[in-house]
Amino acid sequence: xxxxxxxxxxxxxxxxxxxxxxxxxxxxxxxxxxxxxxxxxxxxxxxxxxxxxxxxxxxxxxxxxxxxxxxxxxxxxxxxxxxxxxxxxxxxxxxxxxxxxxxxxxxxxxxxxxxxxxxxxxxxxxxxxxxxxxxxxxxxxxxxxxxxxxxxxxxxxxxxxxxxxxxxxxxxxxxxxxxxxxxxxxxxxxxxxxxxxxxxxxxxxxxxxxxxxxxxxxxxxxxxxxxxxxxxxxxxxxxxxxxxxxxxxxxxxxxxxxxxxxxxxxxxxxxxxxxxxxxxxxxxxxxxxxxxxxxxxxxxxxxxxxxxxxxxxxxxxxxxxxxxxxxxxxxxxxxxxxxxxxxxxxxxxxxxxxxxxxxxxxxxxxxxxxxxxxxxxxxxxxxxxxxxxxxxxxxxxxxxxxxxxxxxxxxxxxxxxxxxxxxxxxxxxxxxxxxxxxxxxxxxxxxxxxxxxxxxxxx
Amino acid sequence: xxxxxxxxxxxxxxxxxxxxxxxxxxxxxxxxxxxxxxxxxxxxxxxxxxxxxxxxxxxxxxxxxxxxxxxxxxxxxxxxxxxxxxxxxxxxxxxxxxxxxxxxxxxxxxxxxxxxxxxxxxxxxxxxxxxxxxxxxxxxxxxxxxxxxxxxxxxxxxxxxxxxxxxxxxxxxxxxxxxxxxxxxxxxxxxxxxxxxxxxxxxxxxxxxxxxxxxxxxxxxxxxxxxxxxxxxxxxxxxxxxxxxxxxxxxxxxxxxxxxxxxxxxxxxxxxxxxxxxxxxxxxxxxxxxxxxxxxxxxxxxxxxxxxxxxxxxxxxxxxxxxxxxxxxxxxxxxxxxxxxxxxxxxxxxxxxxxxxxxxxxxxxxxxxxxxxxxxxxxxxxxxxxxxxxxxxxxxxxxxxxxxxxxxxxxxxxxxxxxxxxxxxxxxxxxxxxxxxxxxxxx
Numbered sequence: 001x002x003x004x005x006x007x008x009x010x011x012x013x014x015x016x017x018x019x020x021x022x023x024x025x026x027x028x029x030x031x032x033x034x035x036x037x038x039x040x041x042x043x044x045x046x047x048x049x050x051x052x053x054x055x056x057x058x059x060x061x062x063x064x065x066x067x068x069x070x071x072x073x074x075x076x077x078x079x080x081x082x083x084x085x086x087x088x089x090x091x092x093x094x095x096x097x098x099x100x101x102x103x104x105x106x107x108x109x110x111x112x113x114x115x116x117x118x119x120x121x122x123x124x125x126x127x128x129x130x131x132x133x134x135x136x137x138x139x140x141x142x143x144x145x146x147x148x149x150x151x152x153x154x155x156x157x158x159x160x161x162x163x164x165x166x167x168x169x170x171x172x173x174x175x176x177x178x179x180x181x182x183x184x185x186x187x188x189x190x191x192x193x194x195x196x197x198x199x200x201x202x203x204x205x206x207x208x209x210x211x212x213x214x215x216x217x218x219x220x221x222x223x224x225x226x227x228x229x230x231x232x233x234x235x236x237x238x239x240x241x242x243x244x245x246x247x248x249x250x251x252x253x254x255x256x257x258x259x260x261x262x263x264x265x266x267x268x269x270x271x272x273x274x275x276x277x278x279x280x281x282x283x284x285x286x287x288x289x290x291x292x293x294x295x296x297x298x299x300x301x302x303x304x305x306x307x308x309x310x311x312x313x314x315x316x317x318x319x320x321x322x323x324x325x326x327x328x329x330x331x332x333x334x335x336x337x338x339x340x341x342x343x344x345x346x347x348x349x350x351x352x353x354x355x356x357x358x359x360x361x362x363x364x365x366x367x368x369x370x371x372x373x374x375x376x377x378x379x380x381x382x383x384x385x386x387x388x389x390x391x392x393x394x395x396x397x398x399x400x401x402x403x404x405x406x407x408x409x410x411x412x413x414x415x416x417x418x419x420x421x422x423x424x425x426x427x428x429x430x431x432x433x434x435x436x437x438x439x440x441x442x443x444x445x446x447x448x449x450x451x452x453x454x455x456x457x458x459x
Numbered sequence: 460x461x462x463x464x465x466x467x468x469x470x471x472x473x474x475x476x477x478x479x480x481x482x483x484x485x486x487x488x489x490x491x492x493x494x495x496x497x498x499x500x501x502x503x504x505x506x507x508x509x510x511x512x513x514x515x516x517x518x519x520x521x522x523x524x525x526x527x528x529x530x531x532x533x534x535x536x537x538x539x540x541x542x543x544x545x546x547x548x549x550x551x552x553x554x555x556x557x558x559x560x561x562x563x564x565x566x567x568x569x570x571x572x573x574x575x576x577x578x579x580x581x582x583x584x585x586x587x588x589x590x591x592x593x594x595x596x597x598x599x600x601x602x603x604x605x606x607x608x609x610x611x612x613x614x615x616x617x618x619x620x621x622x623x624x625x626x627x628x629x630x631x632x633x634x635x636x637x638x639x640x641x642x643x644x645x646x647x648x649x650x651x652x653x654x655x656x657x658x659x660x661x662x663x664x665x666x667x668x669x670x671x672x673x674x675x676x677x678x679x680x681x682x683x684x685x686x687x688x689x690x691x692x693x694x695x696x697x698x699x700x701x702x703x704x705x706x707x708x709x710x711x712x713x714x715x716x717x718x719x720x721x722x723x724x725x726x727x728x729x730x731x732x733x734x735x736x737x738x739x740x741x742x743x744x745x746x747x748x749x750x751x752x753x754x755x756x757x758x759x760x761x762x763x764x765x766x767x768x769x770x771x772x773x774x775x776x777x778x779x780x781x782x783x784x785x786x787x788x789x790x791x792x793x794x795x796x797x798x799x800x801x802x803x804x805x806x807x808x809x810x811x812x813x814x815x816x817x818x819x820x821x822x823x824x825x826x827x828x829x830x831x832x833x834x835x836x837x838x839x840x841x842x843x844x845x846x847x848x849x850x851x852x853x854x855x856x857x858x859x860x861x862x863x864x865x866x867x868x869x870x871x872x873x874x875x876x877x878x879x880x881x882x883x884x885x886x887x888x889x890x891x892x893x894x895x896x897x898x899x900x901x902x
């Protein structure tokens with residue numbers, strides 16, 4: 001395949017050309033309620049060409065028919081030449097990379113029968129259904145894939161990568177009369193078959209929680225001290241800060257660049273944030289990004305101060321900074337754009353526990369688990385799966401519909417305590433941006449305390 | 460390809476689809492990217508031994524026997540289902556293809572984008588515009604003899620204005636989606652809609668607090684409509700998790716609320732003559748004058764629920780068909796439901812004429828995190844992305860750091876008003892709705 005790509009590359013007359021070809025083998029088994037919905041094996045393949053002539057724009061071609069490759073190389077060049085720019089697009093220098101890398105397949109999913117996969121997810125689905133008669137509906141999904149990605153560019157980079165992925169997820173719907181609640185479990189790993197066994201209890205727990213939520217009151221709206229558990233703190237850092245550290249949000253906008261000047265204080269000295277695409281064995285981990293740049297650990301906030309951001313080669317050149325290996329594409333159907341990988345809040349004082357964070361809170365909310373999050377840069381939401389009130393330093397009654405309304409300039413700066421109990425939260429699903437969803441990412445965090453944040457709800 | 464697959468599989472249906480997309484993107488007012496996407500694939504579903512299996516491929520020259528074998532292997536694991544494919548039947552007219560859109564050159568699309576960029580340009584604002592034009596062809600067929608084949612065009616224009624002033628970030632977005640190219644008037648309406656919301660947002664005021672009247676604009680209405688979309692899906696009904704399941708024929712909503720799915724609206728973004736399972740398109744009334752009338756079904760869900768498919772099967776290249784709405788029309792019941800949305804474009808107005816008697820309240824145009832809560836239960840709680848305060852019947856400015864919450868099923872029992880600003884947003888048509896007693900919390 002590499003030779004085929006190299007030959008196509010040679011035909012290009014553009015100043016810069018890159019070609020990415022992918023072949024993805026995947027299988028999926030889905031249960032809904034007691035019934036098997038689907039069990040499928042699929043093969044998807046296609047290519048992507050991006051060309052850039054000096055003083056011109058990006059020309060892009062994506063296609064499913066690989067026979068078209070040479071024609072598509074010419075087409076991308078033609079599209080590039082259709083755009084004239086007064087200020088040329090530049091790419092930051094990177095050393096050409098030549099490598100064949102295969103991430104650990106950890107039990108190659110291609111060698112396991114659909115029947116075996118059905119048995120596994122059926123057991124997890126059954127675990128949820130067995131919890132209570134109040135569990136009226138479930139969805140349980142097993143999904144895996146092995147993606148082979150070949151990448152070449154006209155600067156001499158030639159890469160072959162194998163990227164595995166496996167996800168098991170479950171939704172339990174509990175109902176009593178008109179009240180309906182859900183519980184959600186999702187485990188996504190850049191691994192294989194061996195890594196998704198023995199998880200019944202986790203599925204039971206979320207089904208039980210859905211049932212428990214039937215009796216929980218909605219949280220009262222207002223501003224509270226809030227303690228985030230590891231999972232929600234991870235979603236929080238992704239939404240609150242991760243997206244704004246993606247340089248494509250700022251590089252073309254002078255006001256945004258000023259707002260995000262390196263050296264600006266965003267938090268108290270306890271706050272340290274980074275993004276590490278090279279961390280071992282995580283879902284957002286890659287050896288090279290989709291421009292052939294090696295991934296790395298990029299500090300974003302150090303002791304509360306903005307120290308870095310995430311780049312593609314284009315954004316790095318425009319801002320006079322170095323590429324960080326964060327140019328990622330969902331698939332051959334999309335161009336690489338600046339994305340997170342494994343984003344984290346570093347642990348605080350060693351040994352500091354969640355109890356230490358709660359003990360002097362008179363009235364607050366302990367917000368746990370994550371249904372999701374979304375950002376509009378300054379303002380963002382993150383939705384807990386469930387919560388508990390904190391009363392006089394103790395965890396009290398369960399509450400539901402805990403949705404937090406964050407503000408970039410206020411919320412980060414109100415993080416006053418960070419526990420030492422760091423974990424990576426390897427969920428399925430992923431991040432969405434620019435029509436590319438779901439991109440596999442991971443978030444990691446310890447328990448985090450926010451002195452005050454708005455919680456939506458009845459007032 | 461379809462004929463070969465159907466012949467090899469005996470009892471089956473199949474879909475073949477080819478799409479070519481041309482996309483251009485202006486970033487900060489500069490055209491920076493032009494791209495094309497060419498994609499084709501086939502999806503096969505077989506009934507084998509009373510069980511249903513699927514397989515799909517994007518391979519240029521698919522191996523028919525391999526695909527059939529893969530679909531049969533998928534069927535082996537499935538449960539029994541008495542799935543009957545629909546026979547050949549006459550199809551309604553649906554305008555899915557517009558020569559003008561199909562033939563528009565790259566230069567024409569660029570010129571259109573450039574005009575919009577220039578129209579929206581203003582000091583201190585970043586303007587991003589993207590245009591995508593799709594030309595596609597769909598073929599569906601089954602072994603009961605039904606066939607369908609239609610070409611389709613689709614055009615999407617999105618515009619975004621970002622204004623950053625010190626630490627205030629304001630993002631305003633709008634879009635046109637249609638089967639045909641937008642008219643000059645439609646593009647002008649898009650630009651004015653952004654301008655109108657931008658100008659009203661320049662002043663920041665403090666948010667109110669309490670149970671208040673809130674006007675949800677067609678864009679802001681997403682959080683209100685989403686639970687209904689889930690509850691009106693035959694799938695949710697079959698699974699026993701739809702709050703509307705037992706309410707057919709009952710008055711569940713305000714007597715003025717109607718919801719209909721219409722796959723044959725002229726120039727409708729999701730119009731087509733038949734669905735992806737060979738079921739002819741027809742209007743499906745879901746709520747009429749507040750009374751629940753029915754649900755949307757695909758073939759499999761209908762077979763399990765002992766109901767009939769309403770023609771809402773949508774399939775991709777991989778996986779099996781799923782239920783999908785087409786053009787969803789949400790609005791005030793009248794004898795002309797379905798006629799009003801075909802009317803001429805109106806000058807946009809913020810609040811849809813629903814704020815004149817509002818003492819203190821909000822206009823909500825965008826909420827953050829829609830779809831991420833316990834949607835099916837009908838409860839919602841979201842920070843505002845873009846919202847305006849109304850005081851004494853006037854918009855006084857934009858509010859930040861506020862959150863709205865409520866329950867859709869409670870709030871829609873009494874709708875305080877339907878706006879005069881009905882419009883398409885993607886494939887949903889609706890006016891603004893004013894709902895009273897929405898909880899507004901602030902920091």
